[in-house]
Amino acid sequence: MENVDVVVIGAGLAGLTAARDIIRSGLSCVILEARDRVGGKTWSQELPDGKGTVDLGAAWINDVNQTRVYGLAKQYNAEFIEQNTTGNCAIQDGSGKISSFPYGELPRFDAATVQDVARIRDMCEADCQLLDVFDPNDKDLDSISFEEYLKSRGATATALSTGTVWTRAMLGQEPNHVSALYFLNYCKSGGGLLQMRSDRKGGGQHLRVRQGMQLFSKGLSGDLPEGTIRLSSPVTAINNNTGAGAVEVHTKDHTIHARKVVTTLPTPALKNISFSPDLPSGKRSWIEATTYGYYTKAMMVFKSPFWVEKGFCGLTQSFIGPSSVIRDTSSPADNKHILTCFMSGIPGRAWSALSDSEREQSLLKQIGQLFGAEDIVDKEFIQLVTYEWINDEYSGWGCPCTALPTGVLSKLGGGSLRVPWLDLHFAGTETAGEWKGYMEGAVRSGERAAAEVIKALQG
Structure with missing residues (x-):
């Protein structure tokens, strides 16, 4: 013993x-x-040729408000790669139409739609800032899903689709499956919706580490x-x-x-x-209520950064998938040119049902369309690297973080899982x-x- x-x-x-x-x-x-x-x-894998590393799990930090993990990065001599935000982003709307816009701006929808998307974005930002990160308390927000929250505030179809990209990209969840209070509190935990989704300094996706x-x-x-x-x-x-x-x-x-x-x-x-x-009823109820959505990363390795050559930074979002969001995760020092595709929510589950070759081809088709590179994307492609956390027993069959449906957080309290027993x-x-x-x-x-x-x- x-x-x-x-x-x-x-x-x-x-x-x-x-x-x-x-x-x-x-x-x-x-x-x-x-x-x-x-x-x-956190799981880093060397590429098959031994030149370059990809992160199958968590992949970004920043040096402004993530002091603990940045301290570890400095302690262990991490080589930083700053996320590229120079150039245009691409968006694919619900009809499949693709357009581009400068990073940091809203997509070029019609004027009324742009105004509504900005209104919904700013409303979510303001509402999340009112919450206590450790003990959020708003029964009204917890009684409705994030989708119902957006609809109750008069969100247009495009604003609703934008909010759907947020819940998919951040939690792998559909907006009708997660409590509005939980999602807004999740945003507040990262400093707010805008900071958590930002690829620039202080944002959730600012720095990567060459070694993984x-x-x-x-x-x-x-x-x-x-x-x-x-x-x-x-x-x-x-x-x-x-x-x-x-x-x-x-x-x-x-x-x-x-x-x-x-x-x-x-x-x-x-x-x-x-x-x-057995665990007390509050903890047991929390555990039984939490769920992961579908969330998988696929690292698409290419011979050259053709998207950069076409004036893009590599960031995309799509209302229809298969990937909801794509980011450039290249390592210039290793001469590795990589687009990381995030398959999440309903489009992600549909992608997961495909064969390996169909998965590959569906992403190549989408990447070609998003960056106007249909004529070269197949020739530039080297390999796909992925890992499906939904099949990982020890992660709890999912990633990156669990979410709660309506009615749980306000009933049990934000600290019910965290408090010792x-x-x-x-x-x-x-x-x-x-x-x-x-x-x-x-x-x-x-x-x-x-x-x-x-x-x-x-x-």
Whole structure:
């Protein structure tokens, strides 16, 4: 039988950060990780030719308001790639018509439509800023879906389609599946709708890392004492019946006794663990209510940045798919020219049902249309690299962050998942106040959970 002060479940950024702080305080700690690697939903893969890295999971940070993760980037000597915002963006409307517009401006719809899209955008920005990031409280907003919220404010069809791109691109969700309060609070966690969606300085998608974002997890894990991390060790049961400060954590073939446990698992993955006693009704209700939408990235590797040569920055949005959003994720230093396509929501699920060759061809067709490159896109194409998190058991069958339907957040309270229970503490990016769903949120949540544990055990 092994005894430690703290068991941390999950070796993603939240778990590794929590373990780092716990061990620094002088407490003993073990991390149990189900996968055969560290990083969680940060997973960087070398391209087959060994020249260049792609991120199958989280891929962006910034150096303004994501201080924790930017600090890790500096600590582990990350080489930054600034997101390209020079040139035009492309948009595909509901009829398939394509037009372009400068980055930072609204698409060139007719004047009345542009005015309405701007009104809806500014309304969402203003409403989200009124919410408390840790404990949002607005029963009216929580009683309606984000789609109903937009319709109740008189959104035109184009404004509604624009809002649909937001929920798809940010959560993989359709706007009728997510509470208006939850979505607006999610926006507020990243500083607001505009900041969270921005590719410029201070925005959610400003900086990439040439070595890949798994650099942070590998760096953190390398700094922990040898033997701290136990890979391929999925937790099956947690028994907190033996008295205060005595928790049994079970894997398939091992049991560890701990004084405290920090779980960093996404809520859907918590369903795989047997808790004794069972989690309180508030936490159980939250876990049962959360869902992932469909959300997959496909990195399309090309011989040249033909979109840049045609005056585009690489950012696109589409009301019909297959990709809802595309971003340029090239690595100039590696001579790698990549467009990352985000398949999400209903169009994403339709794409996922295609064969591998059909998936590839559907994206090439859309890319060719968006950038006016139908005549060269096939010849320029090298390969598609993707990973479907919806098939990943240990992420909870999805990414990037769970969402809640109507009526849950206002009933249970924003802190119901985050608050400790008995000797269990809860971290992970979905428990974060700031930058929920992002790496920054994961790191901050790990810091918070570690501080709770240290205070409880050391006073």
